[in-house]
Amino acid sequence: xxxxxxxxxxxxxxxxxxxxxxxxxxxxxxxxxxxxxxxxxxxxxxxxxxxxxxxxxxxxxxxxxxxxxxxxxxxxxxxxxxxxxxxxxxxxxxxxxxxxxxxxxxxxxxxxxxxxxxxxxxxxxxxxxxxxxxxxxxxxxxxxxxxxxxxxxxxxxxxxxxxxxxxxxxxxxxxxxxxxxxxxxxxxxxxxxxxxxxxxxxxxxxxxxxxxxxxxxxxxxxxxxxxxxxxxxxxxxxxxxxxxxxxxxxxxxxxxxxxxxxxxxxxxxxxxxxxxxxxxxxxxxxxxxxxxxxxxxxxxxxxxxxxxxxxxxxxxxxxxxxxxxxxxxxxxxxxxxxxxx
Numbered sequence: 001x002x003x004x005x006x007x008x009x010x011x012x013x014x015x016x017x018x019x020x021x022x023x024x025x026x027x028x029x030x031x032x033x034x035x036x037x038x039x040x041x042x043x044x045x046x047x048x049x050x051x052x053x054x055x056x057x058x059x060x061x062x063x064x065x066x067x068x069x070x071x072x073x074x075x076x077x078x079x080x081x082x083x084x085x086x087x088x089x090x091x092x093x094x095x096x097x098x099x100x101x102x103x104x105x106x107x108x109x110x111x112x113x114x115x116x117x118x119x120x121x122x123x124x125x126x127x128x129x130x131x132x133x134x135x136x137x138x139x140x141x142x143x144x145x146x147x148x149x150x151x152x153x154x155x156x157x158x159x160x161x162x163x164x165x166x167x168x169x170x171x172x173x174x175x176x177x178x179x180x181x182x183x184x185x186x187x188x189x190x191x192x193x194x195x196x197x198x199x200x201x202x203x204x205x206x207x208x209x210x211x212x213x214x215x216x217x218x219x220x221x222x223x224x225x226x227x228x229x230x231x232x233x234x235x236x237x238x239x240x241x242x243x244x245x246x247x248x249x250x251x252x253x254x255x256x257x258x259x260x261x262x263x264x265x266x267x268x269x270x271x272x273x274x275x276x277x278x279x280x281x282x283x284x285x286x287x288x289x290x291x292x293x294x295x296x297x298x299x300x301x302x303x304x305x306x307x308x309x310x311x312x313x314x315x316x317x318x319x320x321x322x323x324x325x326x327x328x329x330x331x332x333x334x335x336x337x338x339x340x341x
Contacts, residue, residue, distance in 0.1 A: 023294045024087060030301060031083045034308060038075035041311035042068050048324045055320040062144035063121040064314070067258075070114040071307035078107035079304055097168040097176035104166070104179070105159045112155035112202050114307060118262050119206045120147050125255045126213040130220040158201070161194060199273050203266050210259045221252065257313045265306040269299035 045068040049061055082103055085094050128139045165185055168176030185191045314321045
């Protein structure tokens with residue numbers, strides 16, 4: 001009984017901390033709104049893209065569908081079952097240690113997929129614009145499917161070791177509760193190397209690759225545009241607007257918008273991850289007013305916001321996507337009008 005009383009005291013202390021900390025009060029409002037918006041916008045994106053009426057190639061559509069699907073799963077597993085559950089429901093069956101560890105594996109796998117789908121899409125557009133000889137072979141729906149499936153499998157396999165990184169914080173009636181990292185996590189070479197590699201794979205390497213591909217793409221576009229302008233000027237004396245340049249410019253707006261969105265929203269977390277842990281599930285003795293903890297939580301909030309912004313980018317940059325979205329939103333009203341007629 002003494003152990004139970006101590007455990008109850010720790011749980012109560014944890015709950016009280018969560019109720020009085022400013023950053024967690026903000027999160028109590030932020031994450032439910034993010035979950036509602038994220039679920040709705042990603043479902044809309046999946047439905048609209050799946051219809052195939054946005055004027056995008058099958059290859060691009062496949063990558064965007066994969067990104068929207070990964071973002072939707074990320075909202076479910078990370079925002080809904082992880083962040084909201086941790087803040088609003090401090091003691092549920094989701095905190096039983098095996099379930100808690102499984103949640104970590106699932107949301108990290110979804111996070112990896114979301115990140116690397118963005119990299120795959122950026123690389124695909126780099127090949128399409130800068131490597132014309134490879135374009136016909138690589139930039140196809142079949143290749144996009146192979147890439148997205150491979151990324152999904154690798155991300156899931158890579159996240160499995162995290163399941164074994166946790167032990168119970170305490171045990172009540174033979175039921176293990178909460179997740180804390182095993183002592184070996186901080187001392188053994190395997191976990192030190194694994195976390196270091198994981199930090200590089202997500203998000204440092206993706207950001208470097210996205211920036212690299214975009215820089216090379218911009219350089220190629222500038223060079224091609226200059227050549228085309230010279231040819232037009234010396235060929236027929238025209239110095240007006242080149243439709244090909246205009247179309248090429250429009251085609252890369254989506255790429256740059258998605259890439260910039262990813263880099264900006266992940267930057268705070270990247271800065272934190274350079275000196276912090278990738279996962280931090282030690283529920284005991286947390287200092288919720290610590291500036292480092294607040295910085296970490298802001299990084300998480302911005303990182304998860306990226307799972308809801310892609311649809312807004314589609315709507316802002318793609319005219320046909322806006323038309324499909326508008327038609328979809330107006331469809332229920334058209335049905336109601338038909339009923340009254």
